[in-house]
Amino acid sequence: MSNxxxxxxxxxxxxxxxxxxxxxxxxxxxxxxxxxxxDHIPIISFLKPGIIRxxxxxxxxxxxxxxxxxxxxxxxxxxxxxxxxxxxxADKNFVSESISSAEAELSKDNIDDxxxxxxxxxxEVLKSISIN
Amino acid sequence: MPSLDDLRKRITSVKSTQKITKAMKMVxxxxxxxxxxNAEKGRPYSEKMNNVILNLSKSITDKENAPKLLVGTGEEKxxxxxxxxxDRGLCGGFNTNIIKKAKSYFEKIISENKTLKIITVGSKGYxxxxxxxxxxxVENISFKESKNINYxxxxxxxxxxxxxxxxxxxxxxxxxxxxxxxxxxxxxxxQQIVPLNEDKDDNDDSxxxxxxxxxxxxxxxxSNLLPKNISTQIFKAxxxxxxxxxxxxxxxxxNATRNAGELxxxxxxxxxxxxxxxxxxxxxxxxxxxxxx
Numbered sequence: 001m002s003n004x005x006x007x008x009x010x011x012x013x014x015x016x017x018x019x020x021x022x023x024x025x026x027x028x029x030x031x032x033x034x035x036x037x038x039d040h041i042p043i044i045s046f047l048k049p050g051i052i053r054x055x056x057x058x059x060x061x062x063x064x065x066x067x068x069x070x071x072x073x074x075x076x077x078x079x080x081x082x083x084x085x086x087x088x089x090a091d092k093n094f095v096s097e098s099i100s101s102a103e104a105e106l107s108k109d110n111i112d113d114x115x116x117x118x119x120x121x122x123x124e125v126l127k128s129i130s131i132n
Numbered sequence: 133m134p135s136l137d138d139l140r141k142r143i144t145s146v147k148s149t150q151k152i153t154k155a156m157k158m159v160x161x162x163x164x165x166x167x168x169x170n171a172e173k174g175r176p177y178s179e180k181m182n183n184v185i186l187n188l189s190k191s192i193t194d195k196e197n198a199p200k201l202l203v204g205t206g207e208e209k210x211x212x213x214x215x216x217x218x219d220r221g222l223c224g225g226f227n228t229n230i231i232k233k234a235k236s237y238f239e240k241i242i243s244e245n246k247t248l249k250i251i252t253v254g255s256k257g258y259x260x261x262x263x264x265x266x267x268x269x270v271e272n273i274s275f276k277e278s279k280n281i282n283y284x285x286x287x288x289x290x291x292x293x294x295x296x297x298x299x300x301x302x303x304x305x306x307x308x309x310x311x312x313x314x315x316x317x318x319x320x321x322x323q324q325i326v327p328l329n330e331d332k333d334d335n336d337d338s339x340x341x342x343x344x345x346x347x348x349x350x351x352x353x354x355s356n357l358l359p360k361n362i363s364t365q366i367f368k369a370x371x372x373x374x375x376x377x378x379x380x381x382x383x384x385x386x387n388a389t390r391n392a393g394e395l396x397x398x399x400x401x402x403x404x405x406x407x408x409x410x411x412x413x414x415x416x417x418x419x420x421x422x423x424x425x
Contacts, residue, residue, distance in 0.1 A: 012283040014173035045347040
């Protein structure tokens, strides 16, 4: 029996990725990373800045996302996000720009704890990308 | 009776107008293809978003404490209308149709003694509405500078709406745009986005679908998701609008080109006739002059 399922990543402009041969996807959900395998129970959650790892038979793909919603149902994982890029073609300038804009945001006084947490996290993830 | 010279000038002028409209038609046709592609590519996102929200709202049992963006404020005194139009003219009835639809809605609101607030997106809408509804327009947004429709712009509009909602500045929000059916038909649409209208037709397949796991709980997901949904709906409307605009411009310019062609034909016949008449007149003069000798 196969242990594969489908993944659809869409952003508002277009369908970003659509595959039917993945066996594991790790998503950075807001309360911690979730690994999803076939026949996971239906779940809806949303994302914090982080890296989506898609493991298919032939390859492993990594995507950076900033926010989004995931829905898993009937062995189809749908990821809705407005900001996503493949780590392979990450633009160094864009990453460092995002880091500095997030840090600038952090230095403001009027942000609440949750936002501070998300921003800190974003900086962390982006920095780890720029090192690699 | 216009002189031969006048006729010649008119023919040239109509011909050059025809050239312009023809060029505009071709440009619109090229842009239409792109806009249509974009609209199609954008569809999965808004569809999935709708599905998720539908599933979520089904599983919410505590309707009283549900996010206000979903169920509304409980009142409907202040209506906020977002009118999405084009930034350019010369596209047939495109802008006028949206405005007409919006105006009839405005009149209804005003006659019911409710408060009306208008946000116009696109400069043509503002131009047409400012005369009559100047005092109701609270904001006027235009994305003239951005070449393509992007989610970032839609998100800006969405944020304005959310901000106003959080300040309790309105109870009900509706958007007006043209839905792209095909190149000749665009249907002006009125869509309510706050509170969210639940689709009554989808109730059939409910029942055992409600076994979702939520992380964190439903309320938190919903309050995170609903603002995004507003931006998504605006984005969808903007995509449909741009496809409609190009389609509408293409048909309008096609008609204009054809009309110009007809006009040229008619003027040419008139020109030839009056030239012939002048020649005949001269001949008669010469012949009668010769006969009298």
